[in-house]
Amino acid sequence: MFAIGKRAIFRRTYRQAGRKCQVQHYSARVQHNGHREFFALEQQGLNRASAAEAAREIYLFLLAHGWEATLAKFKPSPSNMAKPVYTVGDLIREVKAASSGQGRTLEDYFRSLRRITADIFQIDGGTAKYDYRNGGRRNWIERIDRVKLEEITPELVQKWKIDFLRRAGASPAKQRTARISVSSLLRQARSIFSPRRLQFARLEGLRSPFDGIELEPRQSMRYRTGFRIEEVVSRALAELGREELKVFLLACMAGLRRNEIDKLPWTAFDWHRATLRIEVTDHFGAKSEDSIGEVDIDPELLTLFRGFAATAAGEFVIESDIRPRPGVSYAHYRCQRIFARLNAWLRLKGLPGQRPLHILRKEYGSNVCDRFGIYAASHALRHANISITSQHYLDQRRKVTAGLDHLLASQADPVLKVDFRSDQELPKPVATATEGK
Numbered sequence: 001m002f003a004i005g006k007r008a009i010f011r012r013t014y015r016q017a018g019r020k021c022q023v024q025h026y027s028a029r030v031q032h033n034g035h036r037e038f039f040a041l042e043q044q045g046l047n048r049a050s051a052a053e054a055a056r057e058i059y060l061f062l063l064a065h066g067w068e069a070t071l072a073k074f075k076p077s078p079s080n081m082a083k084p085v086y087t088v089g090d091l092i093r094e095v096k097a098a099s100s101g102q103g104r105t106l107e108d109y110f111r112s113l114r115r116i117t118a119d120i121f122q123i124d125g126g127t128a129k130y131d132y133r134n135g136g137r138r139n140w141i142e143r144i145d146r147v148k149l150e151e152i153t154p155e156l157v158q159k160w161k162i163d164f165l166r167r168a169g170a171s172p173a174k175q176r177t178a179r180i181s182v183s184s185l186l187r188q189a190r191s192i193f194s195p196r197r198l199q200f201a202r203l204e205g206l207r208s209p210f211d212g213i214e215l216e217p218r219q220s221m222r223y224r225t226g227f228r229i230e231e232v233v234s235r236a237l238a239e240l241g242r243e244e245l246k247v248f249l250l251a252c253m254a255g256l257r258r259n260e261i262d263k264l265p266w267t268a269f270d271w272h273r274a275t276l277r278i279e280v281t282d283h284f285g286a287k288s289e290d291s292i293g294e295v296d297i298d299p300e301l302l303t304l305f306r307g308f309a310a311t312a313a314g315e316f317v318i319e320s321d322i323r324p325r326p327g328v329s330y331a332h333y334r335c336q337r338i339f340a341r342l343n344a345w346l347r348l349k350g351l352p353g354q355r356p357l358h359i360l361r362k363e364y365g366s367n368v369c370d371r372f373g374i375y376a377a378s379h380a381l382r383h384a385n386i387s388i389t390s391q392h393y394l395d396q397r398r399k400v401t402a403g404l405d406h407l408l409a410s411q412a413d414p415v416l417k418v419d420f421r422s423d424q425e426l427p428k429p430v431a432t433a434t435e436g437k
Helices: 048-065 067-074 088-097 103-120 126-130 136-145 154-166 172-191 195-200 229-239 242-252 258-262 299-310 336-348 356-372 374-381 386-392 405-409
Strands: 013-016 019-022 026-032 035-041 275-278 293-296
Touching (some): 026 048, 048 067, 088 136, 103 136, 154 172, 229 242
Antiparallel strands (some): 026 035, 275 293
């Protein structure tokens, strides 16, 4: 039977104006495992029996659950309240539950946070992390999601950033790519910790591990062509298969993105107005509201696709046995195999980068800009604003010179009228009597 000693239940005293006074409630003195605490029993007031029963409840709870849980329940205060321990998985789950829309964008943010966390704590999933069917990727993600957020400190993030940049080596080209990549990863991961997102997810107490981490200086993303598109188009018409050719033409002559091509229905064509309409369907969600719109296409291209439509076997322009999967949290392409074959072919033709198919869209934008100006190109590419167009896609094709070459051609000095297309050498100067002295 549990009993409370007389000295364990008492009323605290204090002095006021030199007089000793007592508080109006009892307190309990509880000791266990060498640790002692005082608990105020305010609800019991001056009822000693009720205070003793409350002290008994505290002591029994202490024996069963330990000091940490007991203090959190019976003596809550900023210093001893048990702080919730959040993990990467907790953060992702709560932010996702409190967010509306931005599905693909949020998934990109989560992917960046997991990438950084896995690198910091060396959670290497090997090739199994690409195994979506047999659970290898799920197991890898679960290991990352168990990491406590308090363990991801700004110091570790800064070290990760430096190591990431150092792995690029001495190559200026690889260093530039690394600076672009590390800034993109940091920008996306830190977006999860925005005050508004944490507020709606009821995680206001979290401190972002990306506080104070500076991004690398913005690198120029201006597109520079490195091939002749006319030659590539000629080879495509002669060498590509039917579906690969459709993808190629929609990218380089209509400027469509990969996902837009993948789920483009035949109903998108307006044969009378010679336009393509990119809009949200049951299978396709546009990248943004600005991505929705019409694209003008050349009459010859329209005629070619009218011929393709005459023998179409389904609702989609690009034929594939794989059905679309709307609503998934990852980028799913029903024409992935077709894209892979076309990308391999484009690399053989000299198109640079990891995404040569997207280079075709950039080439389209550059051609439109060269012919009609940057505002027309921004509209054709369906960008949110013209600054995006000027920063990322366009190449100045026209030669920009001083225009003073006619002054050189009018010179009478025979030395300046040498035919530089021949191997003729410049006349040697005649030595004077004073030379060499």
